[in-house]
Structure formats: C-alpha cells, structure tokens
Amino acid sequence: MYRVMLALLTGLIICIFGMPMLMGWLRRRGIGQFIREDGPQAHLAKKGTPTMGGILIVVSALVGFLLWAQKLQAGTGFALGLALVCGGLLGFADDYTKLRYARSLGLQGRTKLFWQLALSIALAYLATQHFGVDTKLYWFRSDAVICDLGPLYYLLVFIMIIGTSNAVNLTDGLDGLASGATILVMTAYILISFTMFRNHEYLYTHVQGSLDIAIFSGALMGSCIGFLWWNSPPAYIFMGDTGSLALGCSLATVAILSKTELLLIVLGGLFVLETLSVAIQVLVFKATGKRVFRMAPLHHHFELKGWSEVTTLIRLWIVEGFFVGIGFIIFYINYIGGK
Numbered sequence: 001m002y003r004v005m006l007a008l009l010t011g012l013i014i015c016i017f018g019m020p021m022l023m024g025w026l027r028r029r030g031i032g033q034f035i036r037e038d039g040p041q042a043h044l045a046k047k048g049t050p051t052m053g054g055i056l057i058v059v060s061a062l063v064g065f066l067l068w069a070q071k072l073q074a075g076t077g078f079a080l081g082l083a084l085v086c087g088g089l090l091g092f093a094d095d096y097t098k099l100r101y102a103r104s105l106g107l108q109g110r111t112k113l114f115w116q117l118a119l120s121i122a123l124a125y126l127a128t129q130h131f132g133v134d135t136k137l138y139w140f141r142s143d144a145v146i147c148d149l150g151p152l153y154y155l156l157v158f159i160m161i162i163g164t165s166n167a168v169n170l171t172d173g174l175d176g177l178a179s180g181a182t183i184l185v186m187t188a189y190i191l192i193s194f195t196m197f198r199n200h201e202y203l204y205t206h207v208q209g210s211l212d213i214a215i216f217s218g219a220l221m222g223s224c225i226g227f228l229w230w231n232s233p234p235a236y237i238f239m240g241d242t243g244s245l246a247l248g249c250s251l252a253t254v255a256i257l258s259k260t261e262l263l264l265i266v267l268g269g270l271f272v273l274e275t276l277s278v279a280i281q282v283l284v285f286k287a288t289g290k291r292v293f294r295m296a297p298l299h300h301h302f303e304l305k306g307w308s309e310v311t312t313l314i315r316l317w318i319v320e321g322f323f324v325g326i327g328f329i330i331f332y333i334n335y336i337g338g339k
Contacts, residue, residue, distance in 0.1 A: 003068045004190055007215045008222035011064035015226025018056050023230070023237050026050035031099055049235060052095050054243020057223045058088035061250075064219030069212050075131040076209025076257055079123060080216045080250065086119045087165060087249030091241035116165065120158035123253060128153065131257075132208045138259050144334075157256060164255075164264070165248030167271035170278055172244040174299045175235040176313055179224045181270050181320045182247050186221035188267050188324045189254050190214050192331055196258065206259060213258050220250055233310050263331060269323025270316060274298050 027050055062084060069077050094107045127133035135153035137146045149156055172178035196203075196210035204210065227243070230236045239247075255264035265272060274297040281296035293301040302312045 001194060003070060003211075004194065004214050004218040007064040007068040008218035008225075009064075010067055011060045011219040011222030012226040013222075014060035014063060015056050015223045016229050017226075018060065019053065019227065019230045019237065022053065022056050023050045026052065026237070049238060051238040051240040052092070052242045053227060053231065053237040054088060054091060054239040054241070054246055057220075057227050057239060057243045058084055058246050060226065061216075061220045061223040064222060065216045068219070069215050075126065077212045077216070079126055079131060079257060080212065080253055082126075083119070083123065083161075083249040083253035084220075084246055086115075088242050088246035090115050090119075091243065091245035094241040094245070113162065116162045117158055119249065120161040121154060123161070123256070124154045124157040127157075127256065133257060133259075134206055136206070136259075137261065138206075139262065139334075156261065157252075160252040160256060160261060160264075161249055163275070164252035164268070164271070165245045167268070167275040168248035168251065169241060169244040170297045171271055171274045171299075172239060173297060174303075174309060174313055174316075175233040176228055176231050177299060177316060178244055178247065179228045179231055179239065180313070180317050181268075182251070183221055183224045183228065184317070184320050184324045185251060185267050186217045186224070188328045188331075189217040189258070190221065191328065192260065192263075193217060193254075193258055195331075208257070210258065213254055216250075217254060220247070233313060260331070263327055266330060267324055267327035269327075270320035273319070277301070 031050060031052060062081060065077070065081065090107075090112065094112065097107050128135055134148075135150055136148045137156070138144060139146055168178050168182070171181060193207075193210045193213035196207050197214060200207065200210060207213075224247070227237075227239060231239065251264065251268065255261050260267075277293055277298035278296045281291060281293050284290060284292050294304040295301055299312055299316060302315075303309065307315075
C-alpha cells in the first residue's frame, strides 16, 4: 500500500507546485478559456482564464505511476499509461484547435470519434491478446459471469472509452466539479483494486495487474488533488479537454482492466447524470420543441435556477460521494459473498 501512497503524493506534489509555472507560461502566450455567451452570466468573468491545465495532470500522474509501479504486471501499466497519454493528446489537439481558430468548438465530432475508436481498438486488442484480460462481462461478484462477449468486447471497450471521456468532458463546466468527482471515484478504485490484489490468488484471478491499477489510481487521484487546489472556485486555471479526455479515458481503462465495467456506472453516477441531462434535453427538444432543463448539462440548470456556483459544486460533490459510497458497498458486499 505504501507504493500507492507514494504515487499519490508524487502526483500531488508535482501538480500543486508545478501549476503556477504552467499558469504563468499559459498567460504569457495568451492561452485562455472561451466562454459560451448563452450560459450563466457569472461565467463570462472567467473568459481568458488559463486553460489546458490537464497537461500537468497527465505529466504528474504519469511520473507518479512510473516511479512507483512495482512490476507493470502483464502489460496493465502500459495500457493505463497509453489511455492517459492518448486521451490527453486528443484533448490537447481539441484545445489547440479552439485556440488557433478562436472558437468554442474544437475538433469535429467525427474526428474525435475516429481517434477514440482507434484507442479503444488498440486497448481491446492489447488487453485480450497480450495482457490476459478475458472478454467476459461480470456482475458485481468475481464469480458471477453475465456472458462472454467474444468479439463484441471491442464494442464494449469503445462504448466505455467514448462514453466516459465525453461524460467527464461534459461535467467539466464548473470550477472543480470534474476533478473533485474524479478524486472520489479514484479513492474507491484504490480500495477496490488493492482488495483485488490482496485476494488475487483465490478470488480475483481474472484481474491482471491489480496492484498497478491501485498505484495508477493513487497517482491520478494525487494529481487531481493538486489540480483542484488551483481549480477550486474561483478557478485560476481550467483543465481543458486535455485534462477531461485524459481523465475520462483513464477512468474507462481502470474499469476495463479491473473488470468492473458495470460498477463504473454506479461509481461515476454524477458523470452519468450529467450525460443523461444532455441526451434528454436534446431528444425532448427535437421531439417537442420544449426544454426539460433550463440549460444542459445539469450543473448549468441549477445555476440558472439561482444556486451559486459554490453551492452547486458542493451539492453535486455530495451526490457523487453518495454514488461512490453505494458503489463501494455493492463491491464490498459481493466481495464478502464471493469468499
């Protein structure tokens, strides 16, 4: 467990002390955030705030992980690093496009989709052909197999990569919301994957490299804590798509490698709600011409109802904490049942 703590502290220290240098570099180059004019008016004051802070989230998490990973067992560490870096690079390209063309929209949707598809195919292939990950979909118990997906496993990985990365991206519209929620989910995954490591020989034999998953989760959690120090309201810097896509791809990969694909839906409940609010808003508006929410994603709806940004943030953190608690209880009850 000490490796997990050291990875966490390494990620935290690099991110919290390196962020002022990154912010200064971004300001000198005029790299600032674009703000939607149709959103909450209070957000207009944030225009020009340095963005792309996700660069340091990726670097600090990667350094913390590589320094303290024990064996990079069965290629698991490579897969985790690949998801983090590739998600960050895709997000960086998106942020760069926004800055270069001075617009709020970055890469075209189909371009993002193509690279997310490429990443998911690479991950699914490496996981199944080289890292010892099976294609079975498990219920919440290690001995409860729903079905063997076979070739459809590639589709599952694609859905998880695109769904989770876009969900975190949608959630990253309020100071500290995405980073705080990720910290909570990674806390759960540290406990879950370390439990798997301690019980690998007789209970979680189908999960490869569980200690590396715990160390990676710790490094990512520490980086997000360091980033949150500067991203809490009022934010001095935003993570941008560089950070949100890196975090989303990492969350999906942690769930895939730990064989907790279904549990991620519960653990990341806030991300699910934010995504559903957008889907519901679009579908209902196209069908009826009416809006369910004052604005989507969900956090903007509450702001337009009169909640302050800090109130909205804390209440949504509470919601995510509830989901993480329920998710870990589900895991623990089924862990006890599987012994």
